[in-house]
Amino acid sequence: MTVAPFARRWVSVIPRIPGSLILFWLLLALLGPVLAPFAPGEVVSRTVFAPISAHHLLGTDYLGRDVLSRLLCGTGSTVLLCAATTVLACTGGVFLGIIAALKQGLTDTLLSRFMDGVISIPSLLSALVAVAAFGSSVPVLVLAMSLIYMPGSYRTCRMLALSIVRRDFVLAAQMRGEKSGYIVLREVLPNMTGPVMADVGLRFIYAVRLLSNLSFLGVGLQPPLTDLGSLTRENLLGLVYGAPAVIAPALTIAVLTVGLNLALDSYKGKAG
Amino acid sequence: MARHGIMQPPPLISVQNLQLTGRRGRGLETPIVDGVSFDVAEKEMLALIGESGSGKTSVALALMGYARRGCRIAGGKIRVAGYDVTEMPPAELRSFRGKTIAYIAQNAGAAFNPALPLMDQVIEPALLHHVMPRQVAIERAIFLFELMALPSPGTIGARYSHELSGGQLQRLMAAMALITGPEVVIFDEPTTALDVTTQIEVLEAFRTVRREEGFTGVYVTHDLAVVAQMADRAVVLKNGVVQEEGTTEQILSAPRHAYTQALLAANTPQVRNAPTQATDSGTVVPVLDVRDLVVGYGGTGPDGRPRHTILSDVSLPVMPGETMGIIGESGCGKSTLIRAIAGIQPWTSGGITFEGEALAPRIEARSAAQRRHLQLVAQNADLVLNPAMSVGDTLRRVLTFNGDAANGAEIGRLLDMVRLPSALADRFPPELSGGQKQRVNLARALAARPRLVLCDEITAALDTVVAAAILDLMMELKRELGIAWLFVTHDLHALRSVCDRVAVLYAGHRVEFTPISALEEAPHHPYTRRLENSVPEMRADWLTDVISLRDQGSEPVPALSSSRGAGCCYAARCPVRIAICEVATPPVWRSPAGALISCHLTSQDLS
Structure with a gap:
């Protein structure tokens, strides 16, 4: 119950983090290629897996390319691709989930069974099928990953909404004759922002993981595009040398996902 | 001591x-x-x-x-x-x-x-x-x-x-x-x-x-x-x-x-209401008329009645500008009745008319005017206001939805009507007290300019002082706006202080329907009397008296046979039941004071 003063100060800083952290990653994603000291594809050194030096801040990779430059470009694609996926998956999931809770009956059954169907196929497998059928391009990856992660978001939101749609203020809106869109956006959604935000954070992690997995298998983003997963994979050999080339992208994935989740978890809506 | x-x-x-x-x-x-x-x-x-x-x-x-x-x-x-x-x-x-x-x-x-x-x-x-x-x-x-x-x-x-x-x-x-x-x-x-x-x-x-x-x-x-x-x-x-x-x-x-x-x-009970002289003489069209309403669940049996009934043939006319009270213990069907009138509880047979027109059982099938003029104020103010929407926005939405002017002045007027400062418009429900929330809840119903407001135990969750203020407010609004109220409660004090007429519900039956003036005069249905005696009084030996009274009264009652079905709904608990109570539906008769009582016993027996 009693919290030490320094801890209290630290706790009070947390709510301000989400906005600035998201902004930081987005800026990095957009400005990364500009900030990069070298062209990402250019072989700039004769030493492979070079350690940290003043010239190459994060050393060089398995071909002697500058790791920092490649990392700056790779972060951009991972962040943007996964953000797009998360936005699509969660928008669909939130909307359909609340609609299902609101309408119940046949709408709920049809939607839920469809989502169950999608969720029952392992995510990596469906992604591989999608890539095999439509080829590996950015739109295919984003759409496939959105479809894969929508059911999870849908189920979470449906459960959250189920307890809210039974409350009297939703009934009051229905009795007034409000349209479903209004009820979803104004009456139900604002009362579940906190858990939805936490869920968004989870979906983002999943997306980063799936994209990294795909890249690791070589069917994700294709060269010359690169992302954090493929950077880790291509430099895997550097592990035995302790090269920053493999540690840096892996660490970036960790910082990105864990940090964003901590930040989103601390988000509290108006209803608190 | x-x-x-x-x-x-x-x-x-x-x-x-x-x-x-x-x-x-x-x-x-x-x-x-x-x-x-x-x-x-x-x-x-x-x-x-x-x-x-x-x-x-x-x-x-x-x-x-x-x-x-x-x-x-x-x-x-x-x-x-x-x-x-x-x-x-x-x-x-x-x-x-x-x-x-x-x-x-x-x-x-x-x-x-x-x-x-x-x-x-x-x-x-x-x-x-x-x-x-x-x-x-x-x-x-x-x-x-x-x-x-x-x-x-x-x-x-x-x-x-x-x-x-x-x-x-x-x-x-x-x-x-x-x-x-x-x-x-x-x-x-x-x-x-x-x-x-x-x-x-x-x-x-x-x-x-x-x-x-x-x-x-x-x-x-x-x-x-x-x-x-x-x-x-x-x-x-x-x-x-x-x-x-x-x-x-x-x-x-x-x-x-x-x-x-x-x-x-x-x-201390006090009368807040100046009784309106509403009678069902036939000259005035009732604002709400519930006729022989049957509500149940479990499907319909071969006799066309539901297998499990919640409400049995309940009739209730409400005159314009009148306060109608419904009283009964929990499980008597009073909330179900309110829900049926509000259009969120389908019924098996019977009907409800509102201002002379039949009401559809489902809210979706009702006209915009009916939805607007019939408002529900629910019991739990914590659940009934959207915690993520400010008080002003809540009221504004009702006004714009009904096509009324929704400026700050109008919202201020609504808040003033329920005696709240207009500065409250920017606040969110979790910041308000229970009494304030219930007032906002009332204001939202009033924003639609209703003819009849259904109040489902609106004072049950409030402190006595706050509840008294809400009842006062109801009566002021009744005088100012001529709104009719349907007031559901289990609190006899509250009922006495605001109602013109009272329906007593027991197990889904209307056992008594009485003008408030007749409530003080015998005879009454045995259940009404029991309710009256159960209201705690502020003297120390009240409980002792009630218990001893109950223990005396329970002797000469004939044993209850196991076959239930027809007969009086109150027979099982009635302290004055006679043999016929178990087999025949009791007749409805009018007491000298004007109460409609449904009981086999006569006026003299019950006095």
Whole structure:
């Protein structure tokens, strides 16, 4: 119950983090290629897996390319691709989930069974099928990953909404004759922002993981595009040398996902 | 009461200058309880009286060395049965709670685990604290069940919480608290959530068990009539400060402090309503006319009636500008009736007309004008306002939806109508008090400019003083706007003070329909009389009188045969039933005073 003063100060800083952290990653994603000291594809050194030096801040990779430059470009694609996926998956999931809770009956059954169907196929497998059928391009990856992660978001939101749609203020809106869109956006959604935000954070992690997995298998983003997963994979050999080339992208994935989740978890809506 | 012995023993509970503070979010610590001191002698029952927010529960919990989340005991001394509660380490506190001091909470339904048989839970404190072996604990539990007049005390422990009524659970919870034979028992509003008829049984059970067990008690409540029955002395709290302390008699008959006087005034029934001369003479079209409404579930049987009926042939005409009261205990179907009228509960047969036009059973099929002119104000203001929408936005939406001007002035006017400052428009519901929320709830209904407002127990969750203010407000609005109200309640005081006519519901039947003027004059349906007698009065021997009256009256009644079906719905509980009650549906007749009574007995029999 009693919290030490320094801890209290630290706790009070947390709510301000989400906005600035998201902004930081987005800026990095957009400005990364500009900030990069070298062209990402250019072989700039004769030493492979070079350690940290003043010239190459994060050393060089398995071909002697500058790791920092490649990392700056790779972060951009991972962040943007996964953000797009998360936005699509969660928008669909939130909307359909609340609609299902609101309408119940046949709408709920049809939607839920469809989502169950999608969720029952392992995510990596469906992604591989999608890539095999439509080829590996950015739109295919984003759409496939959105479809894969929508059911999870849908189920979470449906459960959250189920307890809210039974409350009297939703009934009051229905009795007034409000349209479903209004009820979803104004009456139900604002009362579940906190858990939805936490869920968004989870979906983002999943997306980063799936994209990294795909890249690791070589069917994700294709060269010359690169992302954090493929950077880790291509430099895997550097592990035995302790090269920053493999540690840096892996660490970036960790910082990105864990940090964003901590930040989103601390988000509290108006209803608190 | 008998505190003036020659050698006064030291008090069993002694609270000196208690300070409790609380913190909301990351805000500053604010005092919740400020400098409260009182003593409780051994075997005495002390009442802590106050409204919500007065700190009475916080004080009671502090006696157990407990402070709610975000709160802490900031200062003062609490001594209970020789222990210094504020100094005790957690391990000692754990054995102190349950062994020496026990707590009976308001909502027994939520206190029991629905997945475990009740006996296991009742004897758990005894086993946990190693007070007695299991077999002894079970015997003691059965003894306590008997003492508290629970049905079939030997086997009730094998049942689960959902199989028992609220009143029975409350008594079981008392047994759970008493199983270890604690020296001090804290009662925290244990009968507030119960019907008046059930409350009598529970209060009587508490009194019996206290007589037998002889514990020291602290009784937390806002109901002064209950205090009169249960407590020897009382402490009146407001905003965490003691206003007055004295014997129960003195507090209730000659209160010295202005706040106690105000509390007493709010508890005393008063007529707020100037009765409208509404009659169903046929010249005026009723604003709402419910005809032979049947509501049920479980599908329809071969006779065209539902397999399980909630409402049986209920008729209810409401005249324009009239306040119609509906009263009955929980489960009598009063909320179902409101829901059917509001269009969220389909019905099997019968019909409802609103301003002369038939109402569709489903809200979706009703016209915009009908939806607008018939408004529902629900009981629980916490659930009925969107916590994420400001008060102003909530009202604005109703106005724009109905195509009215929705400027700040109009919202200010609505808030003013329910006596709230217009600055409240920017606030969110979680920041408001219970009374304020209920006013906003009313304002939202009024924003639609209704002709009839359905009020479902709108004062049930509020403090007496706040509830009295809401009732006053209702009556003012009735005079100013000519709105008709349908007022559902289980509180006879509230009903008397605002209604023009009253329908008494029992088990889905309208057993009596009476103008308020006739409510004071005999004859009445036996159930109406029982309801009237169950309302606690502020004299100390009221409970004793009611119980003895009940015990006398229950002798000459013929035994009830098992075949139910036709016959009077009240036969099973009726103290004056005759043989025919079980087989024939009672006729409806009009008493000299104008009450419509459905009973086999005649006017003379019932007088």
